[in-house]
Amino acid sequence: MFSQAIQHPVPPILLVDNDGASLSRTDALLRAAGLKPILTCRDNRRVLALLAEQRIRLVFLDLPMTLGSKALLVAITRDYPAIPVIVATQDMATTAWCIEQGGAFECAVKPAEPDCLIALVEKALALPMIRQEDSPPKHHTYPAWFSQLSLKMTTDEAALIQFSALLPTLRQAIDLLIQEALRRTHGRQSSAARLLGISQQALSKRLKNRI
Numbered sequence: 001m002f003s004q005a006i007q008h009p010v011p012p013i014l015l016v017d018n019d020g021a022s023l024s025r026t027d028a029l030l031r032a033a034g035l036k037p038i039l040t041c042r043d044n045r046r047v048l049a050l051l052a053e054q055r056i057r058l059v060f061l062d063l064p065m066t067l068g069s070k071a072l073l074v075a076i077t078r079d080y081p082a083i084p085v086i087v088a089t090q091d092m093a094t095t096a097w098c099i100e101q102g103g104a105f106e107c108a109v110k111p112a113e114p115d116c117l118i119a120l121v122e123k124a125l126a127l128p129m130i131r132q133e134d135s136p137p138k139h140h141t142y143p144a145w146f147s148q149l150s151l152k153m154t155t156d157e158a159a160l161i162q163f164s165a166l167l168p169t170l171r172q173a174i175d176l177l178i179q180e181a182l183r184r185t186h187g188r189q190s191s192a193a194r195l196l197g198i199s200q201q202a203l204s205k206r207l208k209n210r211i
Contacts (some may be wrong), residue, residue: 011057012037013121016047018063025171026117032120035119035125044072045137058124062088070102074194077103081191082184084124086092100200103190127186178206 013030016037017023023040030038039056041047044063050056059076063069065087076085084105087098091109098104106120129141185191193203 010037011055012039012094013058013060013125014039014050014056016041016061016063018042018044018046018057022062023164026060029114029117031120033121035118035121044069046070048075048079051083056080056083058121059083059085060088060121061085065089065094065098073098073102073104077188077191078194080187081181081195082186084127084186086120086124092150100190103194105186105188113194159188174206178203 015030017026017040020042021026023042027038032034039050041050044061046205048061048202051059061073061138062070070211073085073087077083081103082176085103087095087102087107088204089095089098089107095107095109098107108117108120122146140146174198178192181192181195182189183193190200193200196203
């Protein structure tokens, strides 16, 4: 079960743990540190539905990394790349997979010290909150050629790009997509690669070629 979905003024932290006692301890720890509001969920099958119902600031997953849990992590970071995910893991090998392949923002190897856990959550909450559907902020720096484009938003929030001058080259367009994907995912290459529909290795190679 999960706590009833309520639209909070500040998007809540979502705690996911199939162990009720462990879930209560983490909930109490974060609340005592002033890190709230918090939603709790003991059924990992309901996580994606909950994310679809309301905005979430951060996801904290404390689940055995079975194939199902790994698939859930990949689905969250793929479908909601702007939401940082912290995963409680049992060992360093699992930690490496969660970050490099699963797209997790950070991992806490269990048993994690309370201060370390709080620090990880605070670090994730310090990230600028960006919705996946948001348009780029005005202060964001784009290549000079991008000033030749005019961006029009339709009523259904679908972006239509109209070109008022020369078309960008294919290389320029690809660089723009990479830059935007990294912006939306706070620089997390694994999540950016999923957003672009390419492998992390392909993205890393592309970034190296730009240097």
